[in-house]
Amino acid sequence: MAKRAPPVAGPVEEIRIANRATYWPVAPVDLLVAAPLVARVLFRASPMGRRIVQAVTLGAYLGSVARDWRDRRKIRRIVFLREFGADLRHLVPMPREAREREVAVLAARLNDELVLERIPRREAAVAIERHLTDYVAGITGQRVRTSAEVRGFALVGLALPFALGACDVLSGDVAIFRDVGLLEPHIIAHEFSHRRGYWNELDAQVLAYQALVASGEPAFAQSALFERLYRNLRVLAGGDEAEFQRRLATAALRPELREPLGSLRPPAGRIAGRVDAGMRRVYDARMRVTGQNGISDYDEGFTNFLYTFETSATARQAPPPAGALHRRAPASP
Numbered sequence: 001m002a003k004r005a006p007p008v009a010g011p012v013e014e015i016r017i018a019n020r021a022t023y024w025p026v027a028p029v030d031l032l033v034a035a036p037l038v039a040r041v042l043f044r045a046s047p048m049g050r051r052i053v054q055a056v057t058l059g060a061y062l063g064s065v066a067r068d069w070r071d072r073r074k075i076r077r078i079v080f081l082r083e084f085g086a087d088l089r090h091l092v093p094m095p096r097e098a099r100e101r102e103v104a105v106l107a108a109r110l111n112d113e114l115v116l117e118r119i120p121r122r123e124a125a126v127a128i129e130r131h132l133t134d135y136v137a138g139i140t141g142q143r144v145r146t147s148a149e150v151r152g153f154a155l156v157g158l159a160l161p162f163a164l165g166a167c168d169v170l171s172g173d174v175a176i177f178r179d180v181g182l183l184e185p186h187i188i189a190h191e192f193s194h195r196r197g198y199w200n201e202l203d204a205q206v207l208a209y210q211a212l213v214a215s216g217e218p219a220f221a222q223s224a225l226f227e228r229l230y231r232n233l234r235v236l237a238g239g240d241e242a243e244f245q246r247r248l249a250t251a252a253l254r255p256e257l258r259e260p261l262g263s264l265r266p267p268a269g270r271i272a273g274r275v276d277a278g279m280r281r282v283y284d285a286r287m288r289v290t291g292q293n294g295i296s297d298y299d300e301g302f303t304n305f306l307y308t309f310e311t312s313a314t315a316r317q318a319p320p321p322a323g324a325l326h327r328r329a330p331a332s333p
């Protein structure tokens with residue numbers, strides 16, 4: 001039986017992050033972009049009118065951001081290295097054979113346990129927010145509640161053709177750009193992890209995975225395992241799309257599982273392909289300047305983290321059984 005850290009002593013404290021901007025009918029960043037246009041319609045050529053509309057929009061946005069920032073200051077953050085035996089700087093690279101074994105195990109499990117029932121997005125988002133709250137509270141003793149709003153459209157999606165969803169770091173606003181079927185619960189959980197202040201991509205990947213496999217909800221656990229399979233396949237393919245498709249074919253997944261992964265290919269056409277590659281490079285650079293390892297945190301970092309955690313002899317947390325694929329290393333003598 002793996003040890004589990006005792007819950008933090010004292011009553012569980014509840015913190016609510018207002019996330020007011022996430023309840024606006026339009027994505028807050030889009031509204032900032034659209035404000036000058038709206039003003040032109042309302043006030044014609046009046047420069048004063050335009051400035052007022054812009055100032056009001058910006059004021060509401062910054063007001064929401066400031067409120068969230070104040071709310072988040074009370075959060076006790078998870079110390080990943082202590083709790084999981086791994087963090088951005090402490091990752092054991094998974095041997096290639098172990099990665100290939102993970103793919104085989106995950107494919108077999110997903111085939112056997114396939115859940116096709118889709119929970120509607122709104123309902124899923126509310127449940128996922130609660131599961132994340134529960135999972136994090138089990139570690140920090142603090143229940144951090146956030147908004148469970150998700151939008152289906154934001155202009156930023158047009159600029160990030162490879163992204164499936166995004167979270168505005170300032171307002172916590174979350175948008176899901178594409179219907180990715182069975183992967184959706186994981187994407188929502190990832191973006192909601194950002195919303196509660198875990199800005200690093202690796203941290204968001206890990207918290208989403210653990211909260212979903214611990215949720216007891218088969219459709220959510222499936223989504224997390226599916227993400228892990230997808231990320232392993234990406235690492236094994238080494239950025240080669242044809243190799244990814246070949247590995248996907250040999251993974252012998254049921255069509256309901258194979259098709260959504262097969263459709264996650266980069267945009268077709270030379271220009272779209274170049275825009276995609278260019279945006280990936282910009283995004284990778286942005287991640288590096290914010291102290292992350294780069295875009296590889298989504299797949300290589302994420303899968304190495306899970307491997308490190310599951311085999312760690314020092315982690316205070318035990319991996320939720322529904323999501324663990326490795327045995328913990330014996331305690332050092």
Ligand SMILES: [Zn+2]
Pocket residue numbers: 190191194201204
């Ligand atoms: Zn993210």
